[in-house]
Amino acid sequence: MRLVLAIVLGIPVILSATTYGGNGAEVHTHDLMTLLMIQLGIIIFASRVGGALFTRFRLPSVLGEIFAGVCIGPHMLGGVPLLGFHNGLFPLSSSNGIPVSxxxxxxxxxxxxxxxxxxxxxxxxxxxxxxxxxxxxxxxxxxxxxxxxxxxxxxxxxxxxxxxxxxxxxxxxxxxxxxxxxxxxxxxxxxxxxxxxxxxxxxxxxxxxxxxxxxxxxxxxxxxxxxxxxxxxxxxxxxxxxxxxxxxxxxxxxxxxxxxxxxxxxxxxxxxxxxxxxxxxxxxxxxxxxxxxxxxxxxxxxxxxxxxxxxxxxxxxxxxxxxxxxxxxxxxxxxxxxxxxxxxxxxxxxxxxxxxxxxxxxxxxxxxxxxxxxxxxxxxxxxxxxxxxxxxxxxxxxxxxxxxxxxxxxxxxxxxxxxxxxxxxxxxxxxxxxxxRKDKKGTRHDIVLVEKVQVRFHCSSSDLADLVERNVIDAYSSEGFYVTRLESDHGTYHFQKEDSLITLYRDGVEMIFETPVDDESYVRNILYETMADLSSLVNTVKKLVRPEEMKKEFAQTAQRVKFNLGHVFRPELIEMDLRSDTKEGILRELVHILTLNGYIVDEAGALKVVWDREHAVSTGMENGVALPHGRFSGVNELTSVIGFHREGVDFNSMDGKPAHVFVLTLVPSEVQAPYVQFLAAIASALNGPQRVATLLEKKTKIEVLDFLKECNDDSREK
Structure with missing residues (x-):
């Protein structure tokens, strides 16, 4: 903020001390272009502020932009003399009755x-x-x-x-x-x-x-x-x-x-x-x-x-x-x-x-x-x-x-x-x-603009829905369709080719294709071919990838990770004494802590995404650490809760030992969040049995936070 103020307040001083060489025409043109650049920058910021202000009151942003123009225009603030701008930043022009340059x-x-x-x-x-x-x-x-x-x-x-x-x-x-x-x-x-x-x-x-x-x-x-x-x-x-x-x-x-x-x-x-x-x-x-x-x-x-x-x-x-x-x-x-x-x-x-x-x-x-x-x-x-x-x-x-x-x-x-x-x-x-918003018809008789049908496909998880969506988009693109994503609704796509217009909506894990009746069979065929390709791809991946071996390599590799854990963990999201003695019970306790502290509302939905991830591959690591996680639409930012169980709980860890430290993490489904980087930072900070043992000796939440910060700093400096 200080830098921004220094730049804004310093512009008039810098320009007042600036002289331009050359003949008069060149000086005049240079001055005009300099002023225009400054005016554009001010307009961009002023219009955004005005638009955001009016949008907050559920008014069209265009009105806020007009209001911003009134405020900074030549008839108001824009005509106020400033150092370096004797006639103001937006001097009143008399050219053809237009008040701006x-x-x-x-x-x-x-x-x-x-x-x-x-x-x-x-x-x-x-x-x-x-x-x-x-x-x-x-x-x-x-x-x-x-x-x-x-x-x-x-x-x-x-x-x-x-x-x-x-x-x-x-x-x-x-x-x-x-x-x-x-x-x-x-x-x-x-x-x-x-x-x-x-x-x-x-x-x-x-x-x-x-x-x-x-x-x-x-x-x-x-x-x-x-x-x-x-x-x-x-x-x-x-x-x-x-x-x-x-x-x-x-x-x-x-x-x-x-x-x-x-x-x-x-x-x-x-x-x-x-x-x-x-x-x-x-x-x-x-x-x-x-x-x-x-x-x-x-x-x-x-x-x-x-x-x-x-x-x-x-x-x-x-x-x-x-x-x-x-x-x-x-x-x-x-x-x-x-x-x-x-x-x-x-x-x-x-x-x-x-x-x-x-x-x-x-x-x-x-x-x-x-x-x-x-x-x-x-x-x-x-x-x-x-x-x-x-x-x-x-x-x-x-x-x-x-x-x-x-x-x-x-x-x-x-x-x-x-x-x-x-x-x-x-x-x-x-x-x-x-x-x-009134759920009533506006016509006396039903009118159908274009006879359309909906083709629905239900995916078992949001990750699968994302994968199917990307492959469907690629399939339509390869068929010569022009693909457009609606900016106002990030889950909606238009596929357009000649007279065909097909719309894809996302409703959670369900994909909905809205298409003219004549194109219904084509949509179903695209979907069938997409799923066939994905099935073949999955079989190939199973032959090439061994998740347990990859997880073990990840856990055993201590590396330098640039991530500040102090920005994620909070005292209210630390449980010093978990009581459950089963994997499912531990997950329920941790998710419930997020609910009690107001971080999530849909507790059942959060538990489901974490449990689905556990079914795929256990997140139990080595040395008594478990990192359950999942993508969840009920959070707007990366959210994590940490809990301790002194006796340990069977978490299907890769070394076969009970887990004592549990770090449950939820990341937004749509908004970008560096959760893989976060998981790598946790694994790096708790790498080694000595660090885990020391962490379990801590008596208060503040001691836990201080120790995690110390481990995090060490791993970032490696």
Missing amino acids: PELYGLATVASIILLFMAGLGTDLKMFLRFSLAGSVIGIGSALIAFSAGAGIAAFFLNLPITAPLPLFLGVVSTATSVDITVRILSENKKLDTPEGATIIAGAVVDDIFSIVLLAMITGYAVLEGVHVSSQWFHVGIIGIRAVFVWIFFTVLGLLFSEKIALFLKKSKSIDTIAILSFGLALILAGVFERAGLAMIIGAYIMGLTLSKTDLSLSIQDKLQSLEHFFDPIFFTTIGMFVNVFSFLSPTILLFGIVFSLGGIIAKLVGCSIPSYFLNFTHLGAARISFGMIPRGEVGLIFAGLGLSTGILTQDTFAVSVMMAVSSTVVGPVVLERLL
């Missing part, structure tokens, strides 16, 4: 392209087409009502005609829908494949298409302000027709040639290269759309939509996640910097923001719930769809940022737009999550 805004623009490209990749076209009618009605209905309400409220508060560019643009901001935030909520609740989930996605896509076309038209209309009215509307009509034509042309072209584009990308063989090249195509198409007078984000979305119907979509998303995770906070934090909180000191602007936000939320509720109710959805289903369509999120912020950068929005109206986007992003997900 062009360099930082450029990175935020790249981030917005990544966002929309990934959103396009995540669009399920089959699902969209299946619910295109319901989604189109709901999407267009909600967009029209939200646009009218937003423009009307803006015209009233700004005292402008409703046909003026500013109210119309605020109406466009009000129509936006953030499908990414809603998809995240649906995915976490496993409701993506429900009728409500499919309708929300289809409606959001139609809503965003409608919004983007309106965005192009209103932006063009604002540029033509002051031109004769008839000429204005003629040019606006041309812009609208061009926007629709370009959208349809490139969308149809992309979908028609999507497989050929995928084949071209596959020539590189490496999925990493494929992902990078696909993003390159998104950047190119974004530039083409910008040159055509449309927004870059439209081109990025279309490129994502084009690749979404190929078997590369999930793999590209997986490979670009790190890039998205890096740039996303930069975008949202930079957007937060646009907000001038002092604008809300004006009662009029504050009231405007509150009414505009409420109007936007109510408009979406009305625009979605009424048509939903007449399209086979119950009141609950209509409510789920309505609240799923409420969040404006990053799309609303992108629209607002575009309005500010083009000069259509003022700082005050931009702040109002951000308030609406943020408030809707808070209300929508919170209510939607509660509605999804």
